[in-house]
Amino acid sequence: MTASRGSITGGCDCDGWIAMRTLRLNTQEAEIRRMAETIEDFAKQYGVPPKAAHHVILSADELITNAIQHGGPRAGRRIMVTLCVLPSRLVVEIAYRGVPFDPIAEAPAPDVEASLDQRLVGGLGIHFAKTMLDGLSYVRRHGMNRVTLTKSF
Amino acid sequence: MTMTVESQGNLAVVVLTGRLDSTNAADTEAKIVSQIEAGRPRIVVDASQLEYLSSAGLRVFLVVAKRVKAAGGALALHSLTDHVREVFEISGFINVLTVCANRDDALGRV
Numbered sequence: 053m054t055a056s057r058g059s060i061t062g063g064c065d066c067d068g069w070i071a072m073r074t075l076r077l078n079t080q081e082a083e084i085r086r087m088a089e090t091i092e093d094f095a096k097q098y099g100v101p102p103k104a105a106h107h108v109i110l111s112a113d114e115l116i117t118n119a120i121q122h123g124g125p126r127a128g129r130r131i132m133v134t135l136c137v138l139p140s141r142l143v144v145e146i147a148y149r150g151v152p153f154d155p156i157a158e159a160p161a162p163d164v165e166a167s168l169d170q171r172l173v174g175g176l177g178i179h180f181a182k183t184m185l186d187g188l189s190y191v192r193r194h195g196m197n198r199v200t201l202t203k204s205f
Numbered sequence: 206m207t208m209t210v211e212s213q214g215n216l217a218v219v220v221l222t223g224r225l226d227s228t229n230a231a232d233t234e235a236k237i238v239s240q241i242e243a244g245r246p247r248i249v250v251d252a253s254q255l256e257y258l259s260s261a262g263l264r265v266f267l268v269v270a271k272r273v274k275a276a277g278g279a280l281a282l283h284s285l286t287d288h289v290r291e292v293f294e295i296s297g298f299i300n301v302l303t304v305c306a307n308r309d310d311a312l313g314r315v
Contacts (some may be wrong), residue, residue: 081227088257090222106257106288113259117227164297168274171267176260176296183295 066136066143071098076130079120079148084113087133089136098137101157104205105142107184112144112203114177118155119197127151141186153197154190156182206255208236215278215313218308219243222254236267238272246278247315251308253284258292266305270302279303281309 066072075090077083088109088152116131125131125148134145150182162175181188187202216289217240222231237248248269270280281303285293293299305311 084226085224103287110257110259110288110292113226117259117261121227122251151314164295164298166297166301168270168301169269171298171301173260173264176263180260180292180295 059134061134064100066138066145068084068138069136069143071137073135075133075135077102077133079127079129079131080124081117081120083096083131084116087112087116090133091135094135095142100137101205104203108142108144108201108203111122111185111188112146112180114181115146115155115199118177119146119150119153122153141202141204142202145198146201147196147198152192154192155199156188156190169198208233208234210236210240212240212245216246216247216249216312218249220250220251220254224257225248225255225265226257226259227261230261230265233262234268236281237265241269241272241276241278246273246276247312248273248278248279248280248284249308249315251284251311252282252286254286255289256286258289260296263292263296263298266298266302280315281305281314283308298314 075087075092077087091109091112092105119125131146131148136143162172162179166180181201185201186204189200191198206221206225206229206251209220211218219237240248266282273280283305285304293304303314305314
């Protein structure tokens with residue numbers, strides 16, 4: 053078994069991380085910007101290609117916006133975002149206390165072939181995340197919703 | 206994000222710069238809709254400086270497309286950046302909205 057450069061307990065699939073950063077977001081949409089800037093800086097610092105970073109930022113934006121709009125995180129609670137960079141992937145875990153909410157199971161699949169008049173935007177955010185990421189998972193643990201995003205590069 | 210509007214007759218050219226996401230989608234939508242309501246249902250969106258677009262931002266273009274259609278006008282976007290083009294492709298919006306290579310083509314489509 054190879055020795056890990058880092059490990060965290062009970063968190064995301066980050067054994068062997070090269071670098072890790074956490075940030076706590078208020079349950080406000082404006083916090084999305086701070087999250088995006090933090091991931092961008094982090095990705096740049098550790099050599100994650102800009103396109104891969106963009107895929108992760110957009111997916112995290114969609115998932116956090118979704119969670120806030122669904123009233124998932126309780127008012128006054130923070131959303132914990134953990135960023136990990138590994139030798140060839142970037143992992144982001146979004147965790148918050150609140151009512152159980154599985155964004156992957158609850159999203160309706162969008163009809164991307166529909167005409168203008170029939171087009172709806174619901175479910176598009178999850179569709180982006182599923183398309184742009186290499187891994188997307190949800191687990192409810194210790195009263196927290198935890199969504200893990202994985203992007204290989 | 207900054208938004209500038211150049212209007213001429215029943216046409217408005219909207220230049221979007223920066224990020225269009227859930228934090229500014231409602232405000233951007235209201236500003237473009239106000240152009241339609243002011244008698245300018247021909248809308249050209251210059252997206253050459255639009256660096257980021259989320260599903261909340263896409264919704265703005267969907268609403269505007271429906272509003273201009275109802276008002277007898279049209280919407281055309283041009284000069285999409287790579288990130289924005291990808292979002293249009295994955296969502297399928299590339300097939301339902303008018304996306305052009307440059308301003309002249311877009312002006313010809315509205």
